[in-house]
Amino acid sequence: LHHGGHFSWTMEAFHLGCPSLRTHLSSSLKPKHTNVAFLKTHKTASTTMQNLLFRFAERNNLTVALPVQACGHQFCYPRTFNAHLVHPHTLPPNVVTSHMRFNRAEMQRLMPNDTIYVTILREPGSMFESLFSYYNQYCQSFKRVPNGSLEAFLDEPWRYYRPDEKDSMYARNTLTFDLGGDKDRPAADATAYARAFVAETERVFSLVMIAEYFDESLVLLRHLLSWDLEDVLYVKLNMRMSGSKHSLSPGLPFKIRAWNALDARLYDHFNASLWRQLTALGPACVAREVRLLRRAQERLVRGCFGGRLPQLRSAAQIKNKELRPWQPSAKVDIVGYDLPTNTNATWPGSLAHELCLKLIMPEVQYTRVLLRSQSLRYRRSYPLRSPQPQPQQPVRSVLPRHQQVGIQQIHREALPPGLGPASSPTATSRPAGTQSRATRVGLRPSGPQRQTP
């Protein structure tokens, strides 16, 4: 075995006597699933997830749907998503992950039939505290509050909140809004509405991750998509400096839940369902996989940061402006990272440097870089294309396991011995071809398309 690779850590779990991982051993022979729609919800660790998906897409030469330039780095949020907001050079996509207000029909028009839908939620108390601090200068409902006091807002939310005002979606039931729901459902039928909305969300999304259990959620994601451990390595992004955070005084979490009752309902339901899925996988196996993930992550990060763990830096301290996270206002600090200049000494070569750079690249810059590279690829593929009709393009829905594209190789070599390259007998024995290739032209026609996953 060349470094042991994927095979060795799956075997470790196998020897623990994990029944569900025995089936996973055979499922690890399955090609990786590559058509993924991740609904990027607000203040839920979704930027960390987006970065992971961007890197996966780049390593595997997939296409990521990105917004038209007029929309910036989001799909013209808070407008409801429409497939026409997708940049034509990023069609047809395998992956979509930029902020949007979800619209099931339009997403189905955009994405291949076998797309797996995933999203992420966060506990309402800490999420609302994060929203209140991050959007304190954007959202009028927050701006009106004397001394920017979260306590004052929650004492009398209707005094400050205007449902139809610009940016009001940051001030109440933000998760429900992002998922395409009605954040201001009247109390009279809120319970019935919440029940139906949870059920609809469950029908569409195969996995609802929970920010508090991010690594456990990644274990489920990895199994769902038949991905390898190295596909779910990440560095935490878009964090506030500790000085920008406020601890919640007793009683506040309760008020936050009452004010965001629809979100609280969603969270409770999907938190419980996450734990049911983890239990089904086997708690010992999940714990083991989480440990292996963290170990691999630390090795990767130390490789990038000259043997050390990365220092969190304020934007002003970050020399490389490609790595400075966007700052919502002078009142809140979003931290990021800078790469040491000696990265190449750890792993020689520009590909390793690029891997490290992308691992910590903030959302806005990565979206721009990705749009540039995909536009270039689009123009190179079709230098003489006439605008109409577009040529048929095969859409890859699964990935042959033997495929190695540039940075993918470096990524695997960056892993600890025993978690490294897949050029092992296991990898080479995997099926070489793609399955269920779908062929389509640009956007899909509207109308009933598919069973929801």
Ligand SMILES: Nc1ncnc2c1ncn2[C@@H]1O[C@H](COP(=O)(O)OS(=O)(=O)O)[C@@H](OP(=O)(O)O)[C@H]1O
């Ligand atoms: N891996 C992981 N696990 C748990 N929490 C994490 C993780 N990565 C990022 N974060 C925290 O997520 C918050 C940022 O969320 P988003 O990136 O979704 O925000 S944004 O809406 O895109 O601006 C932000 O929370 P706050 O610091 O409380 O604001 C991050 O610290």
